[in-house]
Amino acid sequence: MNISEYLLKMSLPKDVVEEIEGKFVRNKANSGDYLISEGTVCDKIYFLNKGCLAMIYERDNKIFVKDFVFKNDFASVYESFLTKTSSRYSLKAISECEYQSISITNLEDLYKKAPQLKNLTLKLTESIYLNVTKRMESLITLSAEQRYLELIEYRPNLLSEVPLYLIASYLGITDVALSRIRRNITS
């Protein structure tokens, strides 16, 4: 899947989609590469064609996973992108990736030519808002075990694509705690 198919699904007209597609630059990343590094301003929006990304935050030898991005979805360090301030997160490839990206300048040009796109941006912002909200609710209302079960039900491919210590971090627990939880479940 490429970005055109995605945009057509969102019922944008074909000519607009072609213009948008043209502004997106194709790229590859190896596992471990950083698309965005902590401390820099994220001035791009990415669309992931293949592979898996993690938005992470490193401190005191610990790693905090803010979110995962799977293929056929958009990615950006939105706080940095929206506020044009330097990002507290890195966007890191955790497998071999293929992606497309567009700069904020090109995106704003497109807004002028295709105002419908602003709707798309609004929808994307809404969609990531709904995601963060759901996750926050899980953190407050569920136990770590419940969150883990919910996660693998909701994103079954996660286990095969992402190392457990990153999943643990995403759940807000240590790898040791996750290991314990997994043992309890299988027994």
Added chain:
Amino acid sequence: MNISEYLLKMSLPKDVVEEIEGKFVRNKANSGDYLISEGTVCDKIYFLNKGCLAMIYERDNKIFVKDFVFKNDFASVYESFLTKTSSRYSLKAISECEYQSISITNLEDLYKKAPQLKNLTLKLTESIYLNVTKRMESLITLSAEQRYLELIEYRPNLLSEVPLYLIASYLGITDVALSRIRRNITS
């Protein structure tokens, strides 16, 4: 402060602001009143002129506070509003409140007449996204005590306007745990 002052600050032209203001209906609520009840669709956006609201979720005799709303800010059960599905949350007045509200129908009419307003909506969605994100980060990276200290620094008026057991819930802990934390701090 009323909604006009707020909108003028966001540099919307005066005539647009007046039209918007006209579509907002003024209302009052007593402490304990529900503006929106769990299970209904939230089809309004509120602007709080006075008082304090809590977005809550009740289950098994427990109460989960999703967010507080203070005066001079907008409120809505956004997931319900955005997706037009029934809300899992209630919006409850926790003090004497005065507010203004606009229905989604009227809001969409305004979009047609004043497309700039869509920008405002985007900005609001972005702003609540930034809030939820910040809170989720706190939940993952900080201890309950750190979250409490951060909260009272960031929202110093909270302690005087909101009962502690609601603050505890917002922090993701019990009232008992918060009481312990407060004792440790003052000693």
Added chain:
DNA sequence: TACATTTCTTTACCTATGTTAAGAAGATTG
């Protein structure tokens, strides 16, 4: 294939927070 590195699991011990229950303090109502 052998060695090195990364990821995962296990153990032992520690701490923060949950649960339940009781009482104190404060607020509300007849």
Added chain:
DNA sequence: CAATCTTCTTAACATAGGTAAAGAAATGTA
């Protein structure tokens, strides 16, 4: 003002999850 209800604190005990360290398993590399 007394009675009632709500909120806050404290105590005692239970449990989930953290920390550190070690080894096992898996993966990557010379």
